[in-house]
Amino acid sequence: MGILRLPVMVEDGSWVLANIFIDEGSDSTLMRSAFAKALRLRGPPQFLTVDGAVGVITRYRSKRIQFRVQAADEKFLSLEGSTMKKVASPTPVTDWHKEKAQWSHLASLPLGETGGGVDILVGLDHAHLIAVIQSRVGAEKEPIASKTAFGWIVRGFVEGRIGCISPENKRALEIVQEKTKRLEVGYEVPIIWREGEPNLDSNRQMAENRFRSQLSRFRRQPEFEKDYRAAVEKYLDQGYASHVPDPASARYFLAHHGVYKGKKLRVVYDAAAAFKGKCLNDAIISGPALQPSLAAVITRFREGEIAWASDIEAMFNRFRLSSEDLRCILEDAGVPENVIQAVKERMYIDDYLGSASSVAEVVEEAVAVKNALSSSDLNLQGWISNSSDFLRAVSRTEPATDPASSHPLTGEGTERVLGIVWDPKADLLGFKVDKMLDSAFSRADLVIKVASVFDQLGTASPFIVKAKIRLRVLGLKGLGWTDLIAGDDEIWWRNWFLSLEQLNTLKMPRCLFPDRVKISMVELHAFGDASEEA
Structure with missing residues (x-):
């Protein structure tokens, strides 16, 4: 990871340290909204448009801000960027001042500790600041160092520390290990609160509004109400939930709604429902992914x-x-x-x-x-x-x-x-693909339908990639998120959806190694082909 820890100027002229991530793959410079607020930076409001995976476009409320960074050589750099709630995932913490002695090409460089939560992401809109002025390269698999206007940046990993994690995730694991309790039946596990949490405003008003909407749906759909009540009663009967003794004293409410999976109704709890710009998920550390891929x-x-x-x-x-x-x-x-x-x-x-x-x-x-x-x-x-x-x-x-x-x-x-x-x-x-032909398609409809084809092992990739290329073409044509496709584009997509249904006829053996005792040697052959479109 290309990351540095440098001082950034607060509105009153003081300085605070920030983790700055150099990302040549981004065309925009971003600052974490909470960090901009802590710096008391002001700027005009805007909507920030982010073009994500498979053509998904998301718009965020943002501010356009200006700020100053003190580089490693103590020069002042002026930057401009946009605020965003989260700009990048936390990076592993590495003290390069201690680790650099392992490699002669890094030993003399002025390096310090880097990593942790990312405060600022610098993209190609400041290409002159992230351009490499000088490089230090060692042997194969050794870290490399690049000098930019910000200072020296080290990329690579320390042997034996591939599994190192961010301080926040480390704290999450420590909380779980310390507070998980073995009960007479089962286990009790803690909520992994962030530092200073829980600090949530009472969202009773929002919860009551959601509840009224739920009651309205109950009146329109009696069978839905019957299934919903049965699901909640099951939670109570089996001890998964209990009645709150005094609801008037409760401050935070977790909204929920019902979703059918086949004929069975599941109660889904909405921890992402924001109230005054904050939701329950914001107060909890998600922790590192420990399950296998x-x-x-x-x-x-x-x-x-x-x-x-x-x-x-x-x-x-x-x-x-x-x-x-x-x-x-x-x-x-x-x-x-x-x-x-x-x-x-x-x-x-x-x-x-x-x-x-x-x-x-x-x-x-x-x-x-x-x-x-x-x-x-x-x-x-x-x-x-x-x-x-x-x-x-x-x-x-x-x-x-x-x-x-x-x-x-x-x-x-x-x-x-x-x-x-x-x-x-x-x-x-095999595959189970539902019919997807509708009377009309918007660009948003197409993205959702293409993403709904589950192909974890990439078996259908040669077919799916054609749709992803076509989605990008629609964006290059300037088609809006909710605009309907027409003409040759509509014909292409209707033919593609008809062809997609043929995946239901595709069958392949599950077992990769039948009669394994007869196999004397196994070879894996990989083939890659560059494409200007895919």
């Missing part, structure tokens, strides 16, 4: 001939755990290290799936994991597999369940495993 979990699911999947019943209503917490639970239960490693690699949030060469190889592991989690009130349920022997072995350790109630897609012979459509009987993977 989704692609890695799905790939392991495809390795062996025997595959299985299961999920934890109502996990998010009991408490929230990271994959690291699940590892601790297994250690508490005295589970062997190989089983703990399997969970770390095969569990994604509340889904547990994998594959192996034989039933005997996996039954012991699956039962051990199930029993360990069950002892902490986390019950794996709804087992599916391409092996009836595996299902029989697992079912001996749990009460009989109705497969149709656990898996709504069973009637079609397919299941969704982390978004992937799987036919366990035929052991084939």
